[in-house]
Amino acid sequence: MMLACDAERLEIRSSWIGFADPPHIAAELVLLKNEAAFQRHWSPANQVDMISSDLVQQVLISLSHPPIAELDLRLLGSSDAVREDDNYVWTDDYPAHRIHISFLDGRWISIETESQHIFMLPFSIRDWLKKSWETFDARLSVAIAALMPGKYLEKERLAGTR
Numbered sequence: 001m002m003l004a005c006d007a008e009r010l011e012i013r014s015s016w017i018g019f020a021d022p023p024h025i026a027a028e029l030v031l032l033k034n035e036a037a038f039q040r041h042w043s044p045a046n047q048v049d050m051i052s053s054d055l056v057q058q059v060l061i062s063l064s065h066p067p068i069a070e071l072d073l074r075l076l077g078s079s080d081a082v083r084e085d086d087n088y089v090w091t092d093d094y095p096a097h098r099i100h101i102s103f104l105d106g107r108w109i110s111i112e113t114e115s116q117h118i119f120m121l122p123f124s125i126r127d128w129l130k131k132s133w134e135t136f137d138a139r140l141s142v143a144i145a146a147l148m149p150g151k152y153l154e155k156e157r158l159a160g161t162r
Contacts, residue, residue, distance in 0.1 A: 001064045002103065004057040008033050009102040012144070014153045018093030027153040031056065033104075042149050055146050059101075062140035063109060063125070067133045071121055076138055091116050095154045099144060111144070119160045 010031040017024050027045075031038040037050045068075070097120065099111040107128045113120045119141035126132040138160060145159035156162035 002060045002107075002109075004038075004053040004060060005036075006103050006105065007038075007056055007060070007101055008104045009100075010038070010056060010059075010147070011100045012147065013098045015096045016093060016153055018091075020093075025153055029148060029152065031147065040147075040149070042152065045149070045151075047149065049149075051147065055143075058143040058146065059140070062137060062143045063111075065135075065137055065139065067135040068137040071118065071136045071138060073138060076142065095120065095157060097144070097154065097158060111140070113158075120154070120158050 012029040014027045014029075015025065028043050030041045031051070032041070033053075034050065037053055038056055039048060040051050041048050093116070094114065095116065096114045097112070101109045101111075109128070110126045112124045113122070115121055119138040121136045121138065121141060122134045123137070123140060124132065124134055141158050141160060145155050148155040148158075
């Protein structure tokens, strides 16, 4: 399993396109290793703060799980069943998150989603070995959302709270 102490940089590039004013919104979050924590740079808000490396570790733990073929909220400790049609709601907007994690030894992982579904699942994942896979692991959605500041673009959708 990869460890947060081995991570050097984590970038999240997010966008939203839809029928609103403005019709396109973009945001970027860069986390840089700083001793035992990560310095978080958020634009366009131009805010800088520190977050615990434990939050980055939760993303890496979620990435170590085997791929999940379909949404299963029991993985989040929920006893609520999600009907199949609850997961397939069409909207007239186009959210996207692209995450790139770089490690000190040159390894990297890229995670992408453009899904409108709950928790923005599935994710497409690629690594430095050119392996790629898809997962419906909502734990990864929640872990990535936890890295984001409160009003970050599409955080609520990713976290499954909207």
